[in-house]
Amino acid sequence: MEDLTRELLLIAKGNELAFNEFMNRYMEGIYYHAYGILSNKEMAEEVVSDVFFEAWRNRKMLPEIKALKAWLNTIAYRKSISYLRKEKKHDKNIAVEEIASFTFPETETPIDGIINKEEMKMLNAAIDTLPPKCKHVFYLAKFEQLPYLEIAEILEISLATVNYHVSTAMSVLKKKLAHA
């Protein structure tokens, strides 16, 4: 924690090596979030570099931000949505009120040996069948390990809705595992 504070102070002073470390720390989580919304590698890369560029431009205030991961994910979410809107501009009939789909990242089988490859495949397939918002919330809860309150703030939904989506995902997966 002390290290992170020091790193942020260095970044605030314009230290690019420290910023490089900062990117290492948060990059993957932010990338899979953007990829989930955009379902396109190049677009996601563009958005994520925009997110970190935004962080660099705001480097002086970084040490004061309390929930950094949530802050980065909020920017990633908003930039991804506006990217989608821009892409769809030529087709004005489509309103991107709600994200039409969310691509959940493919997960590797954990090394603890408790679930096998077959079960892993089945879980990934089961997640695919969940509604987009549910996958989106579940991604932020599971991979980014964000507190539900922060997820609610990022997606501008209620805390109860976040709880509902996570428990839906959990019970679907549990049922699949029980019947396997």
Next chain:
Amino acid sequence: MEKDIINHQYDSTPEDLKLKSFVENSKTKHMDITTIKQKTFMKIREEQRRQKQHRLFKIAAIAAGLLLVVGVGLHFMMRTDSISAVQYADAEDTNTEVMQSVNVPVGETMTILLADGSKIIANSRTELLYPKSFKGETREVVVKGEAYFDIAHDESHPFIVKTNDFTVKVLGTQFNVSNYDHAASNVVLVQGAVELSTSNKDVVRMKPSDKVDISNGSFTSKSQVDPNDYISWTEGVIHLHGETIQSIVQRLNHHYGVQIVCDDHGDTPLYGKLVLQPSVYDVLHTINDMAHFKMVKKDQVIHLVSNL
């Protein structure tokens, strides 16, 4: 209601054990993040370039204003202050080096990676001139302010740091140059060997941990120091081992481009660590906690006076 997924209550059934393993231990596939990092740094460079152009434009505007008012005076100014006039080599000619210039904003530091793999960290308010790529027999950069150099070894192309008052010639090494004030400049060698020559033709060979002081283009003294004390600014701190408030105030004046005058207690020694925060006032408050004085601001000058 749950607060987060980490505190989820699992049953002890086999399916719940598996679910727990999935939620807590399955990771996403590792990805190559270098492309995104490169993209980000390109955006950062692009912005720095734009800001520099903006700054040059402002300087040009001020210069144009001066030209109207002072006329001939400008010619004299440009001649005496050779570093502030940025010179661009002709980009068409592939044999000349295209020079780049950097002005570090107040309170910030900037890391510059050179074409030969050398690294320079420039301190607050430092002006640095360096070529985009090295083409001649020697690798030359110009510095005014303070910078830490970590130079890639290349015996056939000596690296030369130029200032108004002295030059440092190296083959590959780490050292710090401070010349904010040409009456009190210094060079501290961390590793390797360098040769320093002043504009008044003094030549000094330096060993690791040597500190050489230069005043108005003349060598004044050489001493052994702990190099870490002289490069800790690259990490945003100053280590204090009994330096007087007077001498620290001097460093802060250079770093933040302010004018602080110590009216009382100038020789009080300070111990500990000073974090170079974005605002000089925060730093002064820290010193205040150690030394108890009062800050009085008068016509852009900050006076430190006795609290008693």
